[in-house]
Amino acid sequence: MAKIVVVTSGKGGVGKTTTSAAVGAGLAKAGHRTVLVDFDVGLRNLDLIMGCERRVVYDFINVINGEASLNQALIRDKRVDNLFILAASQTRDKDALTDEGVERVLTELSKDFDYIICDSPAGIERGALLAMYFADEAIIVTNPEVSSVRDSDRVLGILASKTRRAANGEPPVREQLLLTRYSPQRVLKGEMLSVEDVKEILAIDLLGVIPESQAVLNASNAGVPVILEDESDAGQAYQDAVARFLGEERPHRFLQIEKKGLFGRLFGG
Amino acid sequence: MAGAQAVQPVLELKGRMMTLTVLRLLDPSVEVLARELDRRVQEAPDFFRFLPVILDVEAVANSDLYLDLAGLAGLLQARQFVPVGIRGGGANWQEAAAAAGLAVFPMDRDSAAGDTKRRKTADEGTAAKAIADEAGMVVTQPVRSGQQIYARGGDLVIMAPVSPGAEVLADGHIHIYGSLGGRALAGVRGDTSARIFCQAFRAELVSINGTYSVSEQIEEALRGKAVQIALHGDSLDIRAL
Numbered sequence: 001m002a003k004i005v006v007v008t009s010g011k012g013g014v015g016k017t018t019t020s021a022a023v024g025a026g027l028a029k030a031g032h033r034t035v036l037v038d039f040d041v042g043l044r045n046l047d048l049i050m051g052c053e054r055r056v057v058y059d060f061i062n063v064i065n066g067e068a069s070l071n072q073a074l075i076r077d078k079r080v081d082n083l084f085i086l087a088a089s090q091t092r093d094k095d096a097l098t099d100e101g102v103e104r105v106l107t108e109l110s111k112d113f114d115y116i117i118c119d120s121p122a123g124i125e126r127g128a129l130l131a132m133y134f135a136d137e138a139i140i141v142t143n144p145e146v147s148s149v150r151d152s153d154r155v156l157g158i159l160a161s162k163t164r165r166a167a168n169g170e171p172p173v174r175e176q177l178l179l180t181r182y183s184p185q186r187v188l189k190g191e192m193l194s195v196e197d198v199k200e201i202l203a204i205d206l207l208g209v210i211p212e213s214q215a216v217l218n219a220s221n222a223g224v225p226v227i228l229e230d231e232s233d234a235g236q237a238y239q240d241a242v243a244r245f246l247g248e249e250r251p252h253r254f255l256q257i258e259k260k261g262l263f264g265r266l267f268g269g
Numbered sequence: 270m271a272g273a274q275a276v277q278p279v280l281e282l283k284g285r286m287m288t289l290t291v292l293r294l295l296d297p298s299v300e301v302l303a304r305e306l307d308r309r310v311q312e313a314p315d316f317f318r319f320l321p322v323i324l325d326v327e328a329v330a331n332s333d334l335y336l337d338l339a340g341l342a343g344l345l346q347a348r349q350f351v352p353v354g355i356r357g358g359g360a361n362w363q364e365a366a367a368a369a370g371l372a373v374f375p376m377d378r379d380s381a382a383g384d385t386k387r388r389k390t391a392d393e394g395t396a397a398k399a400i401a402d403e404a405g406m407v408v409t410q411p412v413r414s415g416q417q418i419y420a421r422g423g424d425l426v427i428m429a430p431v432s433p434g435a436e437v438l439a440d441g442h443i444h445i446y447g448s449l450g451g452r453a454l455a456g457v458r459g460d461t462s463a464r465i466f467c468q469a470f471r472a473e474l475v476s477i478n479g480t481y482s483v484s485e486q487i488e489e490a491l492r493g494k495a496v497q498i499a500l501h502g503d504s505l506d507i508r509a510l
Contacts, residue, residue, distance in 0.1 A: 157413030
């Protein structure tokens with residue numbers, strides 16, 4: 001049985017899809033059969049971030065409606081073994097997602113995969129609620145600013161009360177925080193909340209901190225999950241986060257302003 | 270243009286909390302109940318006239334009284350009560366209530382039979398509310414934005430933070446062993462001696478028995494401090510612990 005992981009935030013534009021792509025690619029690289037499912041019907045982005053937009057023939061809604069089989073709709077990633085994408089439909093809206101349809105597709109995917117990553121749309125409407133409903137684990141993507149933190153808090157409340165696990169009285173959805181677009185410089189200037197501030201408000205475990213980085217934008221534009229950019233700070237931060245997700249202990253990096261060391265100054269590195 | 274005119278709504282559904290009288294039935298005999306009702310009505314006829322009542326059948330749940338629920342309702346109507354529903358009892362009672370045109374209300378705390386499941390936290394700020402035990406209600410999970418928790422009839426103890434956008438209410442005191450970022454309303458049913466305690470005070474609003482203070486009015490020096498809040502006369506006294 002696969003673990004169903006929802007990547008969610010409440011607020012839009014905080015990095016859900018970037019995170020879904022990175023975490024999915026990271027899990028697949030670690031040898032786990034992983035499928036990325038885009039729940040953002042009508043505003044599909046995941047295929048762009050994954051660089052497979054030209055290979056989408058059938059989508060999630062086609063499978064729900066029985067117009068295509070899962071095998072026809074699943075897109076195999078060309079860079080990472082074990083990684084598949086189920087794209088959202090761009091021409092439909094969230095009403096096309098039915099409870100039974102989503103459950104059926106996820107159940108079918110569960111047989112073949114180790115991890116199902118559900119990329120949630122922003123908001124707390126139908127698409128987002130359905131992306132959360134079947135989750136075993138949740139990655140809460142939050143930017144270090146007050147409105148994003150408050151929206152994440154709201155989503156945490158929904159995860160605690162409106163998921164299948166809550167309805168069945170099972171153990172709660174495991175919730176972990178991923179703080180993205182973190183800039184220690186701006187924290188120091190008081191323009192951003194610090195890691196400690198956000199942890200105190202949300203009171204959940206910290207999966208990782210992704211620094212604000214040009215590499216994220218470059219990777220998105222190139223259609224490459226940023227986690228595959230081994231040289232970049234954001235890529236390394238995602239690699240740490242995936243390792244922690246799989247139970248490894250790693251210290252948090254990129255929380256302090258980078259000081260150039262003695263060698264750095266000497267050699268201008 | 271007729272199409273451009275706004276359509277007047279002809280009805281609205283609204284959730285409201287009302288106080289209703291609960292009539293606890295302690296004897297399974299219709300005759301005994303009728304006699305006792307007559308005696309009570311004679312004592313204060315005006316008080317009972319058209320009084321909506323809920324029949325609490327928990328104490329007589331195992332008797333055959335449910336077979337004559339419709340008769341009992343008629344007997345109440347004849348004495349100018351307005352029976353609106355029942356609470357307690359098993360499936361047999363609920364069927365009888367449906368047949369008699371009566372609603373079924375949940376018991377307001379865990380019954381011994383345990384057939385009503387208590388909700389610890391309620392999401393969505395709807396009418397769903399958690400109910401206090403006699404000893405007060407203890408919440409160990411963070412209260413998130415959009416959630417509302419109400420400890421009816423007692424104190425509310427929260428061993429976690431209350432986030433901005435969350436609302437906690439109690440008929441008695443509210444103790445928060447964590448940060449208070451949302452709204453806290455103590456003594457909501459008239460207890461002026463109710464107090465609010467918290468370890469880090471960042472509330473959006475605090476209120477005791479309807480006397481409230483919003484964040485803007487709160488002294489900056491108290492922000493983030495451990496405080497207690499009490500009602501003195503008609504103003505709130507907020508002071509560091």
